[in-house]
Amino acid sequence: MLSKFLFCILLFFFLTISSVKAKIGFDCKSISKCQSLAGYVSPNATTLSEIATLFKVTDINYFLGANSLPIGTSLTKSVAAMETIRIPFACSCKNGSGIADDTTMYKVKEGEGLDHIARNIFSM
Numbered sequence: 001m002l003s004k005f006l007f008c009i010l011l012f013f014f015l016t017i018s019s020v021k022a023k024i025g026f027d028c029k030s031i032s033k034c035q036s037l038a039g040y041v042s043p044n045a046t047t048l049s050e051i052a053t054l055f056k057v058t059d060i061n062y063f064l065g066a067n068s069l070p071i072g073t074s075l076t077k078s079v080a081a082m083e084t085i086r087i088p089f090a091c092s093c094k095n096g097s098g099i100a101d102d103t104t105m106y107k108v109k110e111g112e113g114l115d116h117i118a119r120n121i122f123s124m
Contacts, residue, residue, distance in 0.1 A: 033090065033091070033092050034090070034091045034092070034093075035062070035089075035090060035091070036088070036089055036091045037066055037086045037087065037088055037089075038086070038087045038089060039084045039085070039086060039087075040055070040084065040085050040086075040087050041082055041083070041084050041085075042079050042080070042081060042082065042083055042085060043081060043082070043119065043121075044081050045078065045079065045080055045081050046078075046079050047075065047076050047077060047078060047079060048063075048069075048073070048074075048076070048077050048079060048085070049075035049076060051079060051085050051087070052075060054106070054121070055087045055089075057087065057088065059088065060075070062088050063088055066086040066087075066088050067086050106121060
């Protein structure tokens with residue numbers, strides 16, 4: 001009797017772990033879509049609005065939620081220098097890995113060089 005009970009518990013445990021493990025991964029064996037996050041470290045003090053504009057964020061509620069901010073938080077909220085902000089982006093499965101659906105475009109301003117853009121705009 002005890003062995004049947006123990007067997008049932010082990011079976012339940014195994015099935016639970018298997019189902020959780022299957023839900024965690026992103027299966028790139030088929031054409032699929034996903035939402036992902038990238039961390040952005042702001043090199044200078046800025047606002048949520050400036051970061052959202054820089055990365056062409058369209059879903060503001062998802063942007064706020066990704067950063068654990070309540071819906072309705074003002075986009076004029078300050079972001080300190082060196083603070084990490086999560087940037088949501090859509091991705092899809094191509095060639096066995098998740099790839100961003102869009103690329104970030106930056107319009108170069110007069111007098112800016114690549115070093116300035118990499119270090120001061122995108123913090124690379």
